[in-house]
Amino acid sequence: MLPFQTKHGVQVMLVGDSGVGKTCLLVRFKDGAFLAGTFISTVGIDFRNKVLDVDGMKVKLQIWDTAGQERFRSVTHAYYRDAHALLLLYDVTNKASFDSIQAWLTEIQEYAQHDVVLMLLGNKVDSAQERVVKREDGEKLAKVSCGWVGSQRVPLGLQGLSCPHQVANRCLQEYGLPFMETSAKTGLNVDLAFMAIAKELKQRCMKAPSEPSFQLHDYVKREGRGASCCKP
Numbered sequence: 001m002l003p004f005q006t007k008h009g010v011q012v013m014l015v016g017d018s019g020v021g022k023t024c025l026l027v028r029f030k031d032g033a034f035l036a037g038t039f040i041s042t043v044g045i046d047f048r049n050k051v052l053d054v055d056g057m058k059v060k061l062q063i064w065d066t067a068g069q070e071r072f073r074s075v076t077h078a079y080y081r082d083a084h085a086l087l088l089l090y091d092v093t094n095k096a097s098f099d100s101i102q103a104w105l106t107e108i109q110e111y112a113q114h115d116v117v118l119m120l121l122g123n124k125v126d127s128a129q130e131r132v133v134k135r136e137d138g139e140k141l142a143k144v145s146c147g148w149v150g151s152q153r154v155p156l157g158l159q160g161l162s163c164p165h166q167v168a169n170r171c172l173q174e175y176g177l178p179f180m181e182t183s184a185k186t187g188l189n190v191d192l193a194f195m196a197i198a199k200e201l202k203q204r205c206m207k208a209p210s211e212p213s214f215q216l217h218d219y220v221k222r223e224g225r226g227a228s229c230c231k232p
């Protein structure tokens with residue numbers, strides 16, 4: 001059954017190290033608010049629903065907010081299989097969270113569906129003073145992380161990575177993962193990230209042959225705003 005036709009709708013999972021802002025991104029998207037103040041780590045997994053209007057069609061997103069802490073990893077592994085899309089986050093003010101992306105990709109490759117829609121997000125770009133991961137570094141990482149292609153599982157990584165010749169998803173091969181910088185604090189690119197996923201899944205499931213195809217990379221590039229926009 002197509003994800004749009006199930007009662008759960010499209011299942012989107014937020015993953016990344018503890019503290020990168022997964023819960024805040026979800027709250028920003030769901031309620032348009034920012035959870036400032038004390039950081040309360042997610043325990044296990046939590047979820048919220050939101051209905052999006054995607055080109056005139058109502059699409060229900062069920063968004064799973066996973067715990068970034070290592071001790072909950074076995075809980076989150078169980079959810080990968082049912083996810084239609086994954087938003088993989090790092091924190092631009094935390095180099096370790098950026099360095100962990102490689103390990104997250106390996107995990108995704110092991111547990112998620114081969115055709116899952118995957119997007120890389122560098123969050124907290126409002127914290128310009130504290131930034132330690134440049135936008136170009138995020139772009140570069142996204143570009144080389146092209147291992148998630150079609151039905152073939154190939155090594156993901158910065159070194160020695162090669163994309164297979166036959167790939168179902170040429171976009172990934174040519175451009176790597178779709179990438180954006182976000183801020184749960186200001187809302188920068190947050191709605192866009194979820195809308196991009198919904199559009200991509202809608203096109204995969206129900207595009208008529210006569211319709212022009214939706215290009216996720218182009219959409220994200222065209223619609224995404226820079227970090228200098230919309231200061232808090």
Ligand SMILES: Nc1nc2c(ncn2[C@@H]2O[C@H](COP(=O)(O)OP(=O)(O)OP(=O)(O)O)[C@@H](O)[C@H]2O)c(=O)[nH]1
Nearest residue numbers: 018019020021022023024039041042068124184185
């Ligand atoms: N400046 C800034 N702070 C943020 C942003 N997003 C989250 N934070 C802060 O970062 C801390 C962690 O945010 P969470 O959303 O709880 O992080 P998480 O990834 O869900 O963490 P776990 O539940 O442990 O996996 C909180 O103190 C937030 O206020 C952001 O975009 N900008």
